Amino acid sequence: MSVSSASPASSDSESTYHRPSHRKDFQIAIIxxxxxxxxxxxxIVDEFWDQDxxxxxxxxxxxxxxxxxxxxxxxVVLMLLPNMGKAAxxxxxxxxxxxxSNLRIAFLVGVCGxxxxxxxxxxxxxxxxxxEAIIQYDYGRQYSEEFIPKETAVATQSLPNKDIRTLLAYFxxxxxxxxxxxxxxxxxxxxxxxxxxxxxxxxxxYPGFAEDKLFVATYRHKHRGGPxxxxxxxxxxYCDNAAQSSCFELGCDEKNLVQRQRLxxxxxxxxxxxxxxxxxxxxxxxxxxxxxxxxxxxQIAKQYNIIxxxxxxxxxxxxxxxxxxKGICDYADSHKNKIWQPFAAATAAAAVKAMLARxxxxxxxxxxxxxxxxxxxxxxxxxxxxxxxxxxxxxxxVPASHEIGPYNSQNxxxxxxxxxxxxxxAQALRDILFNFQRALTDDQQRELxxxxxxxxxxxxxxxxxxxxxxNRNRKGRSIASRLHSILQSVRDFSTSVEAVDSTHSGVAxxxxxxxxxxxxxxxxxxxxxxxxxKFFMDLGRFCxxxxxxxxxxxxxxxxxxxxxxxxxxxxxxxxxxxETAQRSWPGYLFNSPRxxxxxxxxxxAEDIGRRSKYVKEALSLAKSEAHHQNQHLQSIKMRSNSxxxxxxxxxxxxxxxxxxxxxxxxxxxxxxxKERKQRLLDSLSTHDYxxxxxxxxxxxxxxxxxxxxxxxxxYMWINSPDVPLLWCSGKIGSGKTILTASVIEKLLTEKRxxxxxxxxxxxxxxxxxxxxxxxxxxxxxxQMLNVSNIYERxxxxxDNVQLNFASGLSEIAKLLQSIAAEFKKVYIVIDGLDxxxxxxxxxxxxxxxxxxxxxxxxxxxxxxxxxVSREVQIKFPTLKHxxxxxxxxxxxxxxxVEGIVQEKLKTEELIAGDPDLIxxxxxxxxxGANGFSGLYFK
Numbered sequence: 001m002s003v004s005s006a007s008p009a010s011s012d013s014e015s016t017y018h019r020p021s022h023r024k025d026f027q028i029a030i031i032x033x034x035x036x037x038x039x040x041x042x043x044i045v046d047e048f049w050d051q052d053x054x055x056x057x058x059x060x061x062x063x064x065x066x067x068x069x070x071x072x073x074x075x076v077v078l079m080l081l082p083n084m085g086k087a088a089x090x091x092x093x094x095x096x097x098x099x100x101s102n103l104r105i106a107f108l109v110g111v112c113g114x115x116x117x118x119x120x121x122x123x124x125x126x127x128x129x130x131x132e133a134i135i136q137y138d139y140g141r142q143y144s145e146e147f148i149p150k151e152t153a154v155a156t157q158s159l160p161n162k163d164i165r166t167l168l169a170y171f172x173x174x175x176x177x178x179x180x181x182x183x184x185x186x187x188x189x190x191x192x193x194x195x196x197x198x199x200x201x202x203x204x205x206y207p208g209f210a211e212d213k214l215f216v217a218t219y220r221h222k223h224r225g226g227p228x229x230x231x232x233x234x235x236x237x238y239c240d241n242a243a244q245s246s247c248f249e250l251g252c253d254e255k256n257l258v259q260r261q262r263l264x265x266x267x268x269x270x271x272x273x274x275x276x277x278x279x280x281x282x283x284x285x286x287x288x289x290x291x292x293x294x295x296x297x298x299q300i301a302k303q304y305n306i307i308x309x310x311x312x313x314x315x316x317x318x319x320x321x322x323x324x325x326k327g328i329c330d331y332a333d334s335h336k337n338k339i340w341q342p343f344a345a346a347t348a349a350a351a352v353k354a355m356l357a358r359x360x361x362x363x364x365x366x367x368x369x370x371x372x373x374x375x376x377x378x379x380x381x382x383x384x385x386x387x388x389x390x391x392x393x394x395x396x397x398v399p400a401s402h403e404i405g406p407y408n409s410q411n412x413x414x415x416x417x418x419x420x421x422x423x424x425x426a427q428a429l430r431d432i433l434f435n436f437q438r439a440l441t442d443d444q445q446r447e448l449x450x451x452x453x454x455x456x457x458x459x460x461x462x463x464x465x466x467x468x469x470x471n472r473n474r475k476g477r478s479i480a481s482r483l484h485s486i487l488q489s490v491r492d493f494s495t496s497v498e499a500v501d502s503t504h505s506g507v508a509x510x511x512x513x514x515x516x517x518x519x520x521x522x523x524x525x526x527x528x529x530x531x532x533x534k535f536f537m538d539l540g541r542f543c544x545x546x547x548x549x550x551x552x553x554x555x556x557x558x559x560x561x562x563x564x565x566x567x568x569x570x571x572x573x574x575x576x577x578x579e580t581a582q583r584s585w586p587g588y589l590f591n592s593p594r595x596x597x598x599x600x601x602x603x604x605a606e607d608i609g610r611r612s613k614y615v616k617e618a619l620s621l622a623k624s625e626a627h628h629q630n631q632h633l634q635s636i637k638m639r640s641n642s643x644x645x646x647x648x649x650x651x652x653x654x655x656x657x658x659x660x661x662x663x664x665x666x667x668x669x670x671x672x673x674k675e676r677k678q679r680l681l682d683s684l685s686t687h688d689y690x691x692x693x694x695x696x697x698x699x700x701x702x703x704x705x706x707x708x709x710x711x712x713x714x715y716m717w718i719n720s721p722d723v724p725l726l727w728c729s730g731k732i733g734s735g736k737t738i739l740t741a742s743v744i745e746k747l748l749t750e751k752r753x754x755x756x757x758x759x760x761x762x763x764x765x766x767x768x769x770x771x772x773x774x775x776x777x778x779x780x781x782x783q784m785l786n787v788s789n790i791y792e793r794x795x796x797x798x799d800n801v802q803l804n805f806a807s808g809l810s811e812i813a814k815l816l817q818s819i820a821a822e823f824k825k826v827y828i829v830i831d832g833l834d835x836x837x838x839x840x841x842x843x844x845x846x847x848x849x850x851x852x853x854x855x856x857x858x859x860x861x862x863x864x865x866x867x868v869s870r871e872v873q874i875k876f877p878t879l880k881h882x883x884x885x886x887x888x889x890x891x892x893x894x895x896x897v898e899g900i901v902q903e904k905l906k907t908e909e910l911i912a913g914d915p916d917l918i919x920x921x922x923x924x925x926x927x928g929a930n931g932f933s934g935l936y937f938k
Contacts, residue, residue, distance in 0.1 A: 019049050020075050023056045023099060026068065027361060028076045029106040029320070030352065031089065031096075033312050036202055036342055037110035038080040040349040043191045043198075045069040045076070062095040071356050077103075085288045086136075086315030093319035104361065105163060106322040107352050111344045112310040113291050113332025115301040116214050118280045122262045123328060125212045125340045127277045128184070128351045129308035131284030131324035132168050136314040137300055138287035161321045167359055168323070172281055176358075183354035184347065185276040191346050193434030204346035205438060206275035207339055209266040213247070214331050217294030219256040221247065221334035247335055270579060271439060277327070277347045282307040284324050286314035294333035308332075325352050426497070426507055426560075429568045433510045436575045441582075444517060451513045455491045457786050460484060462752050463516060465745035467523050468697065479533040481697035483519055484690075485540030486570075490515045492546030493567060500554045511567060518574040525581035532577055535601055539570070542612040549619050551678070556622035559615070566611040573604035685782040687775055692762035696741035705735070705742045713880040717859065718751075724852045725860040725876045729869045730884025736863040737762065739884070740831035743861055747827050755824040759783040763832035771836050773844040777812050780828060784819045813847045817854050826858040833864035833872070841868065845875045852876075 020026065032038040048069040050056065056068055067078040077100055081088045089108070097103060114123045123129075170176040192204050215221075222242045242250060266274040283306050291297055291309040300306055309332045313324040327344030330336035437445055464487065467480035490511060498508035522532045544563060552559055708714055717726035730736050740762070747758045759780045763770050770776070820826045828848070833841060851858055862872060866883070873879060 017047070017070055017073075019054075020056075020068075023058075023077075024102045026056075026075045026077045026100050027102050027104040028071075028074050028356070028359075029096060029100065029103055030076055030078045031081065031093070031106055031108050031312075031316065032079070032110050033081045033084045033089070034110060034341075034345070035080065037345040037348070038078070039195075039200055039202065040191065040204060040342070040345040041078055041109050041352070042067065043194045043200075043204075043346075044187060044349050044353040045071055045078070049075070058099040059095075062099045064092050064095050064099070066099070071353055074356050074359070074361070076356075081312070085311050086286065087288070089312040089315035090319055093316050097320055103320055105359070106316060106320050107355075108312055108316050108322055108324045108326075109345075109348050109352050110310070110312075110326055111329040111341050111348070112284070112308040112326035113297070113330050113336065114308050114328030115297065115306055116258070116260075116331055118282065118307045121278070121280070122260050123278070123280060123307070124260070124263055124266075125328055125330070126206065126275065126343050126347050127328045128279045128347050129284060129324075129326050129328060130168070130171070130279065130281045130351070131308075131313055131326075132281055133283045134313045134317045134324065135283055135285045135300075135304045135306060136287065137285045137304070137306075138289060139314070163359075164321055164323055167355065168281060170358060171279075171355070177279065179358070180279055180351065180354050181276065183357060184279065184351045187350035187353045188275065188277075188346055189272070189435055189438075190431060191350055192438055193431045195346075196434045196437055197430065202342035203437075204342045206271065206343055208271075209263055209274060211339055212263055213254070213335070214258045214260065215252065215256050215294070215333065215335050216258055217298050217333065219252070219294075221250065221252060223250055246337065252335065275343075277351075279351060280307045284313055284326070285309045286311060286317075286324075291332040292334050292336060294331070297332040323355070325355070327351075426564055429564045429571070430507055430510065432568045432571050433507070433514055436514055436571050436578075439575050439578050439582075440517070444521065447520070448513050448517045451516050453509050453512065455494055455508075455512045456754070458748070458752060458758070459512070460487045460491050461744075461758075462748045463487065463519070464697070465748040467519060468700075468745055469749050470520075470523065479523060479529060480519075481694045482533045482537035483540075484694050486536050486543055487515065487519070489540070489543030489545065490567065490570070492550075493544070493563060496546065496550065496553050496563075500560075511571070514571060515574065518578055521578050521581050529581075532581060535577075535605075539573070539605065539608060542608050543570075544612065544615045544619075547678075549615075549622075552619065552622040552626060556618065556625065559618040559622045562611070562615045562618035566608070566615050569604075569608050569611045573601065573608060576601070576604060681782060681785065684785070685775070685778040687769060687779045687782075689761055689779050689783065692737075692764060693741055693744065693760060696738050696762070697745065700738045700741060705739050708739060708742065708882070709746060711882060713882050717861070717880055721856065722878060723880050724856075724858065725862065725872075725879040726882065727869065727872050727876070727879050728861070728863045728882045728884065729866045730863075731866060734884035736884055737831050740829060740861070740863050744829055747829070751825070751827065753824075756827070757784055757787065757820075757823045757825070758827045758829075760829040761831070763830065763835045765832075765835045771840060773836065773840045773847070774809060774812065776830065776844060777809065777816060777847055781812065781816055781819065784816075784822075809843055809847055813850050816847070817851055820851060820855045820858055824857060826855065827861070828858065829861040831863045833862050834868045835864075838871075841871065845872065849875050 030041050032041055045067075046069070048067065050066075050068045056066070058064065058066065064079050069076055069078070077096075079092065079096060081092050093106070096106075112129055114125070114127065114129060116123055171180050195202065195204050222239060283304060285291075285300055285304065285306045285308070287309070288311060290311065291300075297309065300309075308326055308328060310324065310326050313322075316322045316324075325348050327346070327348035329338070329340040329344035437448065440448065464480040464484055467483070494508040494512045497511070519536075522536070523529050525532070544566065549559060549563070553563070713726060716723045728736060728739065740760075744758065744760050752758060760783075761770070761776050761779050763776065765771075830844075833844075836844065848860055852860070860876075864872070869881070873881070
């Protein structure tokens, strides 16, 4: 055995592994006594060899159940003991040695009771104890005065072999211990993520420093009052009722807790830093009894220099060369409980994986380095690729990591042509998504599980509207609209993953759910909602746009890699944002919160920006490859037309080349089909209908315009089939546009369902195109066609009318009527009718009226100045009419003025020491508005 100084990733990432053919090929065993310990151990296995019933068997008389797999470069056998204690492990270990005769080392992995002080260091719950020797402290002679363990209890009969001594000597050095701690922390995070992903009973989460409680050794866990059935209230006798009760239930006085400096320091660490365990190497005490006495613990620990207590090590020590690796789950006193058991089991398992990375068996029989041609001609499983390999770039294996560099555009032979090798970026993103969950409370984890769905086309609009609704009692402008860009980017990528990469099903819903939860946590944070929402808005400019990459996504593995990597970086940032939002508000941020927060997230922003650049480079390369493929295919077609028979013979001789051409042709056909569909949609409308809506939402002050939804006219429009149109009029600046945005959000939050369509359009005097009736109607049609269940039939629907578009509005009306029939309910909202010329307004009203005549499922909400009310009423005599007058807006103006004055006072833009003066300012602003709420809301 030699100790490897290379990083685990570097030695593993350039190698591939073959399934062992026989039990003799397994030289390492992992043994556990509890099922939760065993489950944690299975989560550090990179690859199982015995899937699908391909077992390795066992010798006659061996009753153990084994699992076989690979951790790093090592083939390992895992075994769960039938019972706890020395006898159970001794018998099972003997059978293990007969079935696996070539074992070099066994790791006994699980939980233990810890000694609170190891030398000059404090040991905390979750730390790891590694046994370099075993003390069998219940093996000896009982005298009348005392029990004296035999000298052989110190395990002098069977010292560790040289392999083990060399390995432990390395880890006892400062270099080795630093290495071991860092890799243990890394593997611990991966284990926790895998446990959540697989839906294990335990998530192996860090319980938190507040749950780490050490009482003075003489303070017993017992009843303090004298309830019925208790026997320990006035005596020192054992009480089973007390043993089954928590410290809280018994009222154990926390004044008797031992103050520890290292635990106190954890209060100021992030969750990820706080859970990083310390690791101690020393003597471990082993017995068939559970140590539950603080006095006895300290006595034995002092006498034999013990670091931990456990129950199986003595039984394994003489059967095979072994290392005991246990996570500290209690302090071996009467206050012990099981809260820390899962996490302690996880830290021990993670430490074993870190140790194995430094344990090298000479001339490993299963390890080989593949050639590029072997990679091209082999098909790997997802687990194999994600665990053993990095991504493949230009025929070279790149070590698996969360980093991705710029792309070499000089080499057109990209990973997109290596269809048999799957990228591990999706698995990396999945791991980061699970790691994100470690920052959440239990309630937040439950909420995340409830919102993990694949988003539909309107998911972003619906969610931002829901955020505004949840946040309506907050003073200030709406913040949800700031999040639209980043949400839309995540939504589009999620649906791309779901549509293209079926091998990683679930990533789409996990990603969307994670981002939604981040935004929910952010807007609920009174302290940080403003600064974090602005930060997310700034990040939105880095986010890739689906319209740019959707045609090339399925055929370019590099582009997929770059996108997966970008969103992984985004989720890492969101994890920090959630942790920040859940902290208390630091006083120094009050005066300049934006600047302070920017400093804290500067590295995240730089990392996201860098990965955004890589996406652009990958997209450029994908476009170049597509152009190259298309040119090559055209060249082949031209040659084959003149030499068709000869070309066929060439392809038969060169099957690989023929397969490559077929693959290129399939990719080219797919791209052309997407491009054709996109051209059809773009020929209908490319008008930006979203930006005016987002701008209007951003201007709206929280808690305003609620009066509309309590009016009888609005109720009748929503509920009565006899009221197809609600017309809202008012003078210029009265707030009609912002009211329209509120109506849209109301519909999105309360009426949205798969069979309900909600479309809208804002007519603007500074946008000449928006003044045209045809542009307005085509935009509404395009919004309808974007809905998921219709989008797939776009070509059929548009092909029937495309040639007739030039004939005018009649064909658009037919198309609008036809598509409206696909929905149970249709809501169309149009703002600013008065901005159109009279002729355009006439055409628009005419078409809308024709739709209402044939589609009773359609409802219209229109706004404009009072001057056009007569035109609307003539065309729609059954409409309901609302006027934006002074009385309707007055309460909103008062709300806005109150909020804005307080905001200016807080930022010292307004300085007024006299409260009466402040009230005078508010009254003057409110009175001066005279119903022009839009002046204030804008």
